[in-house]
Amino acid sequence: MWKLLNVREIFTAGMILFAVIDIIGNIPIIIDLRKKVGHIQSEKASVVAGVIMIVFLFLGKEILNLIGIDVNSFAVAGAFILFFLALEMILGITLYKDDEPETASIVPLAFPLIAGAGTMTTLVSLQAEFEAINIIAAILINLIFVYIVLKSSAKIESILGSQGISVIRKVFGVILLAIAVKLFAANIQSLFS
Template sequence: MGTFDLKEILSVTLILFSVIDILGSIPIVINLRKKVGHIESEKATLAAGVLMILFLFLGKSILNLFGIGVEDFAIAGALIIFALGAEMILGIELFKPDPEASGGASIVPIAFPLIAGAGTLTTILTLKAEFAQINIGIGIIINLIIVYVVLKSTTWLERKLGKTGLDVLRRIFGIILLSIAIKIFKSALFSGEMI
């Protein structure tokens, strides 16, 4: 269970990529950049990484402190992930970033809650029930590299993909998220295998 597994790393990477939805967040990042001038990609990526790694190792302890079971958290997380997926497919905005956080725009809202938001942290904790910690850690690092590259090249991506391309990507990842949410919900509700 605690061994390096390429299939697990790929699964974790794809799941987190769908939840983080950095490509779908490009319009928000572009809008923020226009408002505050410059987004510090390194700072945002590092802050998000620290949050995700901390939650990977201490998430269960934090829940125990509040007397919440992993199953309860997983069900709540599945509902959040479902809402994120619905938001992406239907083109509605349920989770609103705070555009007025000018000075720290790299941390809030980009690092948190855009990259390492409730959906991402919930997913990381839920993944621990199915995948080895080392593989989740590697999946997080791969996603942080992707996030950094995307943040650095938002202008180029905006030109290349266009509005239609970004909309198609959002909807594809929205369907993936809905499927993940249903799977998490079912396994948390009907199996006692969650750690």
């Protein structure tokens, strides 16, 4: 099992997940949630998001098979989701509007903010390219980072300022757009062959 560990795969999968989760870009949302509901349960949100991601990593294909969807179709659909998420990040627009959350622990943070549709799609797609152990390592590294950001979101906001957060969000938006195009190109051929 340890022989399957690959630093390059962990780094690549980690960067893809980092761009999809976009915890830095979500700092304004996190700060807004903290203002509305007071305390954010960082530990609980991080653990629940991790459990959701790891369960979906192993059971995602079975769930898809159960409802009659193949991985390539799901990956192409996911490419569209990532594409629109990237457009939101780059253009600073909101295409998807959710109801205002009443609490800020599991429901708005762990799901769908951290482990949302884009993350689920990405995990299923990563399975085709990387070993599961490397994806799990990438998930854990991202969760540590998510926890740190959730714990210190107010400090990060004061250090980066709104301009800094905006620049980082746009950079990761471009990376996410490139990932969406690659994901679409890699899986659309399989649908027609």
